[in-house]
Amino acid sequence: MIGSHVWVEDPDDAWLDGEVIEINGEEIKVKCTAKTVVAKTSNSYPKDPEFPECGVDDMTKLAYLHEPGVLQNLKCRYDANEIYTYTGGILIAINPFKRLPHLYDIQVMQKYKGAALGELSPHPFAVADSAYRQMINEGISQAILVSGESGAGKTESTKMLMRYLAYMGGRVSNAEERSVEQKVLESNPVLEAFGNAKTVRNNNSSRFGKFVEIQFDQRGRISGAAIRTYLLERSRVCQVSDPERNYHCFYMLCSARKEDVEKYKLGNPRTFHYLNQSNCIELDALNDSEEYIATRRAMDVVGISEEEQDAIFRVVAAILHLGNVEFSKGQETDASEPKNDKSRFHLKTAAELFMCDEKSLEESLCKRVFVTRDETITKALDPNAAALSRDALAKIVYSKLFDWLVEKINVAIGQDKESKFLIGVLDIYGFESFKTNSFEQFCINLTNEKLQQHFNQHVFKMEQEEYEREAIDWSYIEFVDNQDILDLIEKKPGGIIALLDEACMFPRSTHETFAQKLYQTFKDHKRFSKPKLSRTDFTIYHYAGDVTYQTELFLDKNKDYVVPEHQALLAASKCSFVSSLFPPLPEESSKSSKFSSIGSGFKLQLQSLLETLSSTEPHYVRCVKPNNALKPAIFENNNVLQQLRCGGVMEAIRISCAGFPSRKLFHEFIDRFVILAPEVRNKSGKKDDIAACKKILEKSNLTGYQIGKTKVFLRAGQMAELDGQRGEILGRSATKIQRRACTYMCRKKFVLLKSSATQIQAFCRGQMTRHLYEGMRREAASLKIQKYARRFLKRKAYNNLRFSAISIQASLRALSARNELRSRKRTVAATVIQTHCRRKLANLRYRRLKEAALIIQCAVRGSNAFGELVKLRMAAKETGALQDAKDKLEKQVKELTSSLQLEKKLRVGLFLITLLEVDEFITFPYILK
Numbered sequence: 001m002i003g004s005h006v007w008v009e010d011p012d013d014a015w016l017d018g019e020v021i022e023i024n025g026e027e028i029k030v031k032c033t034a035k036t037v038v039a040k041t042s043n044s045y046p047k048d049p050e051f052p053e054c055g056v057d058d059m060t061k062l063a064y065l066h067e068p069g070v071l072q073n074l075k076c077r078y079d080a081n082e083i084y085t086y087t088g089g090i091l092i093a094i095n096p097f098k099r100l101p102h103l104y105d106i107q108v109m110q111k112y113k114g115a116a117l118g119e120l121s122p123h124p125f126a127v128a129d130s131a132y133r134q135m136i137n138e139g140i141s142q143a144i145l146v147s148g149e150s151g152a153g154k155t156e157s158t159k160m161l162m163r164y165l166a167y168m169g170g171r172v173s174n175a176e177e178r179s180v181e182q183k184v185l186e187s188n189p190v191l192e193a194f195g196n197a198k199t200v201r202n203n204n205s206s207r208f209g210k211f212v213e214i215q216f217d218q219r220g221r222i223s224g225a226a227i228r229t230y231l232l233e234r235s236r237v238c239q240v241s242d243p244e245r246n247y248h249c250f251y252m253l254c255s256a257r258k259e260d261v262e263k264y265k266l267g268n269p270r271t272f273h274y275l276n277q278s279n280c281i282e283l284d285a286l287n288d289s290e291e292y293i294a295t296r297r298a299m300d301v302v303g304i305s306e307e308e309q310d311a312i313f314r315v316v317a318a319i320l321h322l323g324n325v326e327f328s329k330g331q332e333t334d335a336s337e338p339k340n341d342k343s344r345f346h347l348k349t350a351a352e353l354f355m356c357d358e359k360s361l362e363e364s365l366c367k368r369v370f371v372t373r374d375e376t377i378t379k380a381l382d383p384n385a386a387a388l389s390r391d392a393l394a395k396i397v398y399s400k401l402f403d404w405l406v407e408k409i410n411v412a413i414g415q416d417k418e419s420k421f422l423i424g425v426l427d428i429y430g431f432e433s434f435k436t437n438s439f440e441q442f443c444i445n446l447t448n449e450k451l452q453q454h455f456n457q458h459v460f461k462m463e464q465e466e467y468e469r470e471a472i473d474w475s476y477i478e479f480v481d482n483q484d485i486l487d488l489i490e491k492k493p494g495g496i497i498a499l500l501d502e503a504c505m506f507p508r509s510t511h512e513t514f515a516q517k518l519y520q521t522f523k524d525h526k527r528f529s530k531p532k533l534s535r536t537d538f539t540i541y542h543y544a545g546d547v548t549y550q551t552e553l554f555l556d557k558n559k560d561y562v563v564p565e566h567q568a569l570l571a572a573s574k575c576s577f578v579s580s581l582f583p584p585l586p587e588e589s590s591k592s593s594k595f596s597s598i599g600s601g602f603k604l605q606l607q608s609l610l611e612t613l614s615s616t617e618p619h620y621v622r623c624v625k626p627n628n629a630l631k632p633a634i635f636e637n638n639n640v641l642q643q644l645r646c647g648g649v650m651e652a653i654r655i656s657c658a659g660f661p662s663r664k665l666f667h668e669f670i671d672r673f674v675i676l677a678p679e680v681r682n683k684s685g686k687k688d689d690i691a692a693c694k695k696i697l698e699k700s701n702l703t704g705y706q707i708g709k710t711k712v713f714l715r716a717g718q719m720a721e722l723d724g725q726r727g728e729i730l731g732r733s734a735t736k737i738q739r740r741a742c743t744y745m746c747r748k749k750f751v752l753l754k755s756s757a758t759q760i761q762a763f764c765r766g767q768m769t770r771h772l773y774e775g776m777r778r779e780a781a782s783l784k785i786q787k788y789a790r791r792f793l794k795r796k797a798y799n800n801l802r803f804s805a806i807s808i809q810a811s812l813r814a815l816s817a818r819n820e821l822r823s824r825k826r827t828v829a830a831t832v833i834q835t836h837c838r839r840k841l842a843n844l845r846y847r848r849l850k851e852a853a854l855i856i857q858c859a860v861r862g863s864n865a866f867g868e869l870v871k872l873r874m875a876a877k878e879t880g881a882l883q884d885a886k887d888k889l890e891k892q893v894k895e896l897t898s899s900l901q902l903e904k905k906l907r908v909g910l911f912l913i914t915l916l917e918v919d920e921f922i923t924f925p926y927i928l929k
């Protein structure tokens with residue numbers, strides 16, 4: 001319809017959404033954001049107008065379930081850092097390529113503990129929890145299969161699953177002895193150092209498959225564990241393409257502490273042929289010297305002794321030196337010998353490190369011994385063959401070393417043979433299709449075909465078989481069965497592996513003859529083809545896509561036999577560790593064919609793995625790599641879609657939604673959901689069971705379910721719906737029980753508190769009364785004391801006052817007596833003084849009077865004399881008798897005054913002068929003489 005919104009296919013972006021602007025018969029024109037696209041109506045899908053902004057956490061909840069809808073959902077969740085999404089029971093994990101620590105901390109684990117799958121956001125913890133609970137509740141072993149292409153995040157997801165299982169089933173370990181789960185988790189760095197390498201697809205790619213089996217005891221506690229590894233990529237030891245790296249341990253050892261580097265005669269990794277074939281030596285995010293220390297620490301933890309560690313790294317160093325031994329033509333025809341001194345040095349060092357004989361090492365590389373019925377022939381190898389022999393030795397030693405490590409870790413962890421259940425976690429390489437695909441890809445893809453079949457069987461095939469068995473009404477759901485591909489590869493006789501083994505056993509076979517044989521045998525097989533332009537390649541139409549394999553190295557890589565010369569050489573090593581890697585072969589196998597097939601061995605390993613898996617309840621985690629740049633926040637639609645298709649996720653969604661993904665046996669169903677219709681309880685018999693199930697389903701208002709012969713079949717989401725209703729009722733009941741329990745407990749507490757309170761009160765009151773009484777007593781006592789004190793004080797004050805009064809009186813009396821005495825004395829004294837004074841005054845007056853009388857007398861006499869004098873003077877003057885008169889006067893004055901004091905003399909003088917107006921000049925000299 002014009003104006004409606006649809007999804008249309010696009011070669012670049014897989015799916016584009018836009019508005020229909022034109023319809024021409026079978027074709028529609030759609031206006032998308034960046035361009036206008038013309039597409040077939042059949043290739044377009046309607047867009048959900050009410051698509052939730054943050055998507056849905058389970059694809060089966062999508063209203064419009066189609067490829068673009070799934071993609072849109074994953075993309076919008078990925079953009080919001082929601083990297084996990086369910087597809088029914090499958091967990092899709094999209095690699096965030098950035099750390100999201102908040103998703104994995106201990107609080108998150110606590111949250112997921114016991115929560116039903118789907119109750120919380122999708123998470124590996126939820127998958128692990130569901131597996132753990134199923135194991136405990138139903139007593140069935142579980143398996144969690146983690147798959148995805150290289151770099152999709154399988155190993156990281158596996159670590160999360162293991163951490164959660166360790167959290168749930170872990171024991172409290174003491175400080176000295178580490179628990180099983182700790183040992184399992186701590187063995188990771190060792191396995192990663194020796195089994196991981198940088199590839200184009202992943203900087204820390206596991207180059208081996210891993211199945212960790214965690215064993216539990218009856219009580220659900222971890223009691224043991226075992227690690228099984230699959231098909232380590234051996235060729236990497238001697239062949240590295242740019243920009244990849246060899247196994248991490250080689251670079252770590254070259255960056256080890258100085259004394260180790262010197263001990264193993266190592267140095268710059270670029271000087272070693274096995275490392276310098278690629279330009280990539282260092283990794284940004286990986287510090288090799290720190291990793292070396294971490295690896296040694298992890299080795300300590302898993303119980304690898306110091307001597308063993310030394311031997312392990314000696315072997316690693318020996319491999320590097322071995323790789324530097326080059327060969328040139330020897331003196332004999334077709335013979336070879338170490339090329340130069342440098343090669344000889346490395347050969348000698350390798351022999352020293354392996355602790356074997358140098359000459360024997362050289363011979364084991366440059367010669368082959370053939371034992372025929374009649375004689376033993378020694379054949380020299382040409383330089384090329386010698387180099388191949390050298391590489392074969394390096395590879396076999398490394399792979400034996402890796403196997404030894406795995407075995408050692410297993411011994412250190414310890415298995416519980418008595419264990420009742422297990423949870424296996426499978427972290428195995430995903431489907432691979434490169435430009436050149438060799439034997440490794442062939443084996444890896446076989447694994448994925450096998451696992452896909454397991455998945456098919458579980459999700460689809462068993463589903464359909466069950467529907468038929470249960471005789472329920474279902475429309476036939478087609479699914480892609482890959483049994484024919486498995487037959488093509490592993491059928492015995494006649495499958496590709498069988499033909500390869502055959503070719504390996506015929507000395508004259510080459511990869512060309514092998515390819516021809518394949519073409520002949522499978523020319524009509526619909527899953528096999530011969531590429532037109534190639535004479536030795538073959539293509540298999542795998543479930544996940546077509547892969548063309550190059551057969552060149554198939555024969556070599558399939559041969560898993562230790563060259564007897566190498567075996568003999570290293571078995572004779574003086575180092576017990578090295579010789580233990582090559583224990584003597586049993587008589588039989590050394591006599592019979594030296595060949596054993598890696599392909600067949602691997603096939604058997606897979607068979608055993610699948611047997612284990614089929615005895616477990618599987619859970620699936622599909623890891624998806626959103627881009628090839630290994631960068632965060634880039635979501636490449638085409639890339640993701642391809643992986644979803646390969647992982648069978650799209651098919652699973654389709655089937656899951658179309659069929660009945662949830663089912664339960666009647667009694668299980670009733671046990672679980674009887675709470676929804678309690679009235680059906682206590683009825684027995686099959687008929688009753690069916691009626692009870694129907695009743696429960698009716699009451700829960702579900703439609704579209706089916707009742708089989710023994711089970712109830714539910715459509716996608718219905719189990720969750722029932723669980724939700726059950727949860728609600730249980731929740732309500734729990735609240736009721738809680739309420740009762742709370743009331744009971746509160747009451748009990750209350751009564752206890754009340755009686756305690758009464759007791760306390762009584763006690764307090766008693767105490768208080770006593771205190772009061774004592775207080776009062778104390779008060780009374782204090783009043784008495786006060787009274788006495790007051791009395792005492794009053795008395796004391798009275799006494800003081802009395803005493804003071806007496807003393808004052810006494811002192812006053814004394815004072816007045818004294819004063820009286822004094823006044824009397826003073827009166828007497830005054831009288832005496834008065835008398836004395838009067839006497840003195842009288843005396844004085846008398847004297848003065850006397851003096852005055854005298855003076856007056858004098859004066860009178862003087863004036864008389866003076867008068868006489870004046871008369872005399874005048875007479876003298878007249879008579880001349882003045883002088884006589886004068887003398888006379890003077891004499892008289894002298895006489896008069898001589899007895900006088902100076903003052904009186906002066907007064908007389910003055911008197912004379914003033915009264916008598918005597919010339920002072922005359923008077924004074926006389927007077928004063």
Ligand SMILES: Nc1ncnc2c1ncn2[C@@H]1O[C@H](COP(=O)(O)OP(=O)(O)OP(=O)(O)O)[C@@H](O)[C@H]1O
Pocket residue numbers: 095096097098099100148149150151152153154155156157201202203204205206207428429430623
């Ligand atoms: N959940 C995650 N959170 C953060 N980073 C992750 C997560 N999952 C994966 N990665 C990143 O992606 C890288 C590749 O992941 P991982 O090694 O688990 O891939 P893989 O699928 O095991 O690859 P291979 O098959 O090559 O071993 C990790 O080194 C890590 O950087």
